[in-house]
Amino acid sequence: MMDEQQLAQKIVGVLENGAQSVDAATAARLAVARQQAVAAMAQPDHAAAMQPLLAGWERVVEFSHHGGYRFWMPVLLLLVALAAALNSTLTPRGSEPIDADALLLASELPPEAYADKEFVAWLEHSSQL
Amino acid sequence: MATPKELSDFLAQVERRAYKQAAYAIRDDHAALDIVQDAMMRLAEKYGTRPPSEFPMLFQRILQNAIRDHFRRQKVRNLWTTLLSAFSGGNDDEDEHDPLETLAGEADPSNDPSVQVERSQTLIVIERALQKLPARQREAFVLRYWHDMDVAETAATMGCSEGSVKTHCSRAVHALAATLRMEGMEL
Numbered sequence: 488m489m490d491e492q493q494l495a496q497k498i499v500g501v502l503e504n505g506a507q508s509v510d511a512a513t514a515a516r517l518a519v520a521r522q523q524a525v526a527a528m529a530q531p532d533h534a535a536a537m538q539p540l541l542a543g544w545e546r547v548v549e550f551s552h553h554g555g556y557r558f559w560m561p562v563l564l565l566l567v568a569l570a571a572a573l574n575s576t577l578t579p580r581g582s583e584p585i586d587a588d589a590l591l592l593a594s595e596l597p598p599e600a601y602a603d604k605e606f607v608a609w610l611e612h613s614s615q616l
Numbered sequence: 617m618a619t620p621k622e623l624s625d626f627l628a629q630v631e632r633r634a635y636k637q638a639a640y641a642i643r644d645d646h647a648a649l650d651i652v653q654d655a656m657m658r659l660a661e662k663y664g665t666r667p668p669s670e671f672p673m674l675f676q677r678i679l680q681n682a683i684r685d686h687f688r689r690q691k692v693r694n695l696w697t698t699l700l701s702a703f704s705g706g707n708d709d710e711d712e713h714d715p716l717e718t719l720a721g722e723a724d725p726s727n728d729p730s731v732q733v734e735r736s737q738t739l740i741v742i743e744r745a746l747q748k749l750p751a752r753q754r755e756a757f758v759l760r761y762w763h764d765m766d767v768a769e770t771a772a773t774m775g776c777s778e779g780s781v782k783t784h785c786s787r788a789v790h791a792l793a794a795t796l797r798m799e800g801m802e803l
Binding site: 523529 | 620623627631633645652653656657660661739746757789792803
């Protein structure tokens with residue numbers, strides 16, 4: 488009776504034969520992938536130059552990968568809300584002065600007429616009639 | 617510190633096994649190739665300067681993580697597909713879809729007679745049995761026996777206890793042996 492270890496070794500032998508006889512296209516693609524990997528290893532200067540940039544980004548990605556989004560999402564939403572509030576506060580409510588200017592310019596009366604107190608009084612009086 | 621030749625030799629030694637390992641886990645040959653390629657690149661870029669003796673464990677950890685990431689991405693993709701198909705509602709074309717076509721499309725490529733000629737019946741049976749094993753049992757079996765890691769290395773790679781590795785391996789071997797017996801095969 489074959490023991491567990493021996494049986495495992497025989498099974499692995501069959502699997503290894505199968506793996507070594509993969510089709511030519513697969514073998515070629517694996518060989519290309521290996522060459523690309525070795526080429527990437529043989530470029531330490533490029534890798535070193537990119538390291539600080541990538542390291543920071545990888546930390547962020549890794550952090551979010553491990554559930555960091557639970558922290559970042561509320562912070563992001565808060566920032567968006569703050570930006571929206573600031574925007575609405577700082578933006579001048581432009582439509583009212585522009586409307587007044589347009590009314591003045593389009594009127595047949597000269598702008599000085601609106602500064603005349605007697606004219607204003609006459610307007611009020613005539614509107615009450 | 618490893619030289620490019622040492623890295624190349626290591627990858628040449630494990631690449632086909634790794635490809636098969638990924639294919640057994642995810643059952644998609646093209647995705648398995650992508651995963652192995654990514655794992656190779658990651659090993660070279662991030663750990664290429666490590667001693668060659670560390671390569672087997674590092675590569676296995678990268679490969680296992682890549683396989684898990686694949687499943688994670690697939691889960692999200694499936695979720696979106698389900699949601700979108702729920703929104704889009706029924707499609708007449710889909711209603712007319714012949715279920716037999718789906719069955720034919722999902723069939724194992726090894727059912728193709730030309731492939732069957734090339735591959736031995738024993739290998740096909742073992743590969744199918746290996747695919748049907750629970751993921752952790754398959755992982756333990758492949759690492760321990762195929763990649764020839766000892767129990768401690770396998771446990772470290774899998775992130776579990778040595779006792780768990782022994783249990784997973786034992787169950788895997790028994791399940792494979794039972795399948796071979798059922799098929800009337802002897803090794």
